[in-house]
Amino acid sequence: MHSSEHTPAQSVAPATLQLGQYQAAVDAKIQEFNAKSFTAGFWQKDAALWVQDEAGQQSIRSFMGWLRVAETMMEAVPEIEAFVREVKAAGFRHVVVMGMGGSTMAPIVFKAAFTGEGGLPLSVLDTTDPGTVRQLEESVPLAETLFIVASKSGTTAEPLAFGDYFYDKLRQLKGDKAGENFVAITDPGSKFVTAATEQGYRRIFLNFAEVGGRFSALSYFGLVPAALYGIDIRELLSRSLVMMRACGSEGDVATNPGLELGVALGVLAQQERDKLTLVVPEVLSDFGLWLEQLIAESTGKEGLGVLPVAGEPVREPAVYGQDRVFVYVGYAGDADAANRSAVAALEAAGHPIIRIDMSGPLDLGAEFFRWEVATAVASAVLGINPFDQPNVQAAKTATDRLMKEVEANGQLPQSQSPAATENGISYFSAVQGGSAAEVLQAFLAQARPGDYLCLQAYLTESPALNAGLQELRTRVQNQYHIATTSGYGPRFLHSTGQYHKGGPDTGLFVQFTVDHPQDLPLPGRSYTFGTFKNAQAQGDLEALHSFNRRTLRIHLGADAEQGLQTVLAALPA
Ligand SMILES: O=P(O)(O)OC[C@H]1O[C@H](O)[C@H](O)[C@@H](O)[C@@H]1O
Numbered sequence: 001m002h003s004s005e006h007t008p009a010q011s012v013a014p015a016t017l018q019l020g021q022y023q024a025a026v027d028a029k030i031q032e033f034n035a036k037s038f039t040a041g042f043w044q045k046d047a048a049l050w051v052q053d054e055a056g057q058q059s060i061r062s063f064m065g066w067l068r069v070a071e072t073m074m075e076a077v078p079e080i081e082a083f084v085r086e087v088k089a090a091g092f093r094h095v096v097v098m099g100m101g102g103s104t105m106a107p108i109v110f111k112a113a114f115t116g117e118g119g120l121p122l123s124v125l126d127t128t129d130p131g132t133v134r135q136l137e138e139s140v141p142l143a144e145t146l147f148i149v150a151s152k153s154g155t156t157a158e159p160l161a162f163g164d165y166f167y168d169k170l171r172q173l174k175g176d177k178a179g180e181n182f183v184a185i186t187d188p189g190s191k192f193v194t195a196a197t198e199q200g201y202r203r204i205f206l207n208f209a210e211v212g213g214r215f216s217a218l219s220y221f222g223l224v225p226a227a228l229y230g231i232d233i234r235e236l237l238s239r240s241l242v243m244m245r246a247c248g249s250e251g252d253v254a255t256n257p258g259l260e261l262g263v264a265l266g267v268l269a270q271q272e273r274d275k276l277t278l279v280v281p282e283v284l285s286d287f288g289l290w291l292e293q294l295i296a297e298s299t300g301k302e303g304l305g306v307l308p309v310a311g312e313p314v315r316e317p318a319v320y321g322q323d324r325v326f327v328y329v330g331y332a333g334d335a336d337a338a339n340r341s342a343v344a345a346l347e348a349a350g351h352p353i354i355r356i357d358m359s360g361p362l363d364l365g366a367e368f369f370r371w372e373v374a375t376a377v378a379s380a381v382l383g384i385n386p387f388d389q390p391n392v393q394a395a396k397t398a399t400d401r402l403m404k405e406v407e408a409n410g411q412l413p414q415s416q417s418p419a420a421t422e423n424g425i426s427y428f429s430a431v432q433g434g435s436a437a438e439v440l441q442a443f444l445a446q447a448r449p450g451d452y453l454c455l456q457a458y459l460t461e462s463p464a465l466n467a468g469l470q471e472l473r474t475r476v477q478n479q480y481h482i483a484t485t486s487g488y489g490p491r492f493l494h495s496t497g498q499y500h501k502g503g504p505d506t507g508l509f510v511q512f513t514v515d516h517p518q519d520l521p522l523p524g525r526s527y528t529f530g531t532f533k534n535a536q537a538q539g540d541l542e543a544l545h546s547f548n549r550r551t552l553r554i555h556l557g558a559d560a561e562q563g564l565q566t567v568l569a570a571l572p573a
Pocket residue numbers: 099100101102103150151152153154155156159213214297389392493494495
């Protein structure tokens with residue numbers, strides 16, 4: 001057993017790595033990295049530490065702006081705070097952040113981890129699901145809501161659709177003054193800058209081309225919503241800077257919190273401990289969404305990667321395979337007894353364990369940085385470029401093609417015939433079976449050690465659905481001992497979707513779809529939110545097939561919650 005502590009005063013949250021039998025391999029990699037002065041090279045953006053091809057190296061050098069973005073943003077704090085005062089003085093009562101993937105993940109984490117005291121209530125929209133869009137619209141005071149359209153590229157279809165949808169609503173209320181309620185966060189020179197200017201947006205925050213989406217938590221993308229929500233962004237950033245110095249440009253990898261963690265994760269993945277299973281107290285559950293995107297999109301490519309497993313029911317050692325590393329992130333002094341004792345039992349059973357105890361939610365600023373460094377370093381161990389997402393495009397391309405068919409024919413092409421239809425629910429898969437139970441059984445029987453079940457819910461999120469999806473994960477854990485992940489679509493397409501297609505061929509993908517009786521039209525477009533979302537589901541299924549992934553689509557009919565219960569009832573005991 002080996003443990004390393006980082007606990008000086010005015011310092012970063014302590015991390016303890018209990019790696020057991022894997023410590024020797026991690027130590028060997030640390031020595032190898034020290035011998036080539038990895039720490040210095042990392043800060044000098046020496047791209048040869050990651051990949052050897054010139055194009056890959058060029059991409060790496062041009063996306064390392066996140067290393068110092070917290071310093072730059074410290075100087076922007078007065079500007080952001082003045083903006084918050086302006087917005088409050090103008091009478092706004094609510095903030096909605098709209099975007100996908102890295103552009104909205106940090107606000108999602110902040111919303112759950114902080115109370116919002118002293119700030120404006122915050123909502124995040126990152127789905128084309130018409131039910132969710134409608135719920136959001138009904139839950140905010142439209143005329144007094146500030147809408148932040150967040151898109152680095154300014155070309156992502158979803159945020160542009162959200163912006164147009166709500167701009168149209170505001171025009172109906174305020175005519176030419178609609179733009180007062182809109183803010184853009186995007187890269188300089190993006191097409192969206194022109195559109196937002198023409199529409200009279202209140203403010204356009206220009207972010208940094210050299211900061212990629214999933215590394216943008218500590219840039220305008222994370223900090224403008226954070227400040228509006230009442231978070232002390234100066235303190236958040238100053239804690240990031242403490243971590244940044246701790247991860248600083250010289251010295252032994254073994255005493256560098258980000259580098260050591262990254263080497264450990266990379267080496268563990270090479271030793272087939274590639275399911276990074278996050279255990280957190282309830283208030284930090286959305287930290288898992290942020291970490292999922294960072295790790296899965298950065299490392300899940302070329303058949304390699306670390307699979308983040310977030311939100312999985314924490315269980316007794318007997319249900320797990322030998323492919324896990326457990327990471328506990330919580331608050332020092334918070335009992336969180338059930339989680340901590342479960343992790344202790346897993347440690348006693350021989351699983352590698354990493355524990356991080358923050359002093360409070362403002363430490364998230366430091367943790368964002370630690371995990372960004374660790375993810376970049378784990379990618380160096382694996383020999384891949386952490387800053388591209390080559391396989392996300394496969395789903396987008398398939399969706400675009402399907403949307404052209406919608407424009408031409410007024411509807412999506414019919415999909416294949418189901419393997420089984422029972423109680424109004426249809427099951428589509430390459431596996432055969434005469435009944436729902438047989439199809440489910442045949443599909444899940446493909447599970448091998450090291451595989452994972454991936455639930456992809458293109459549904460309106462609700463507590464009942466969350467409970468049903470958790471029940472499904474628990475049942476599969478019990479019976480097949482494989483890792484289980486779960487995500488709502490289309491959110492995960494901009495996150496773990498990269499790993500699903502680009503990572504190892506170990507996924508068993510179950511896609512849930514539903515009818516859209518409560519659809520919503522999109523202004524200026526010939527299609528609805530519902531059609532767009534269906535095309536995204538169908539497009540991603542095609543993309544998964546093009547990578548020969550094992551899939552099962554379950555169409556739940558009109559009532560998703562009831563449909564999911566019917567599926568659970570059909571699941572072999
Ligand atoms: O901020 P945007 O340019 O709109 O991008 C939003 C997201 O979409 C893409 O699909 C990428 O895979 C993500 O890494 C990115 O965070």
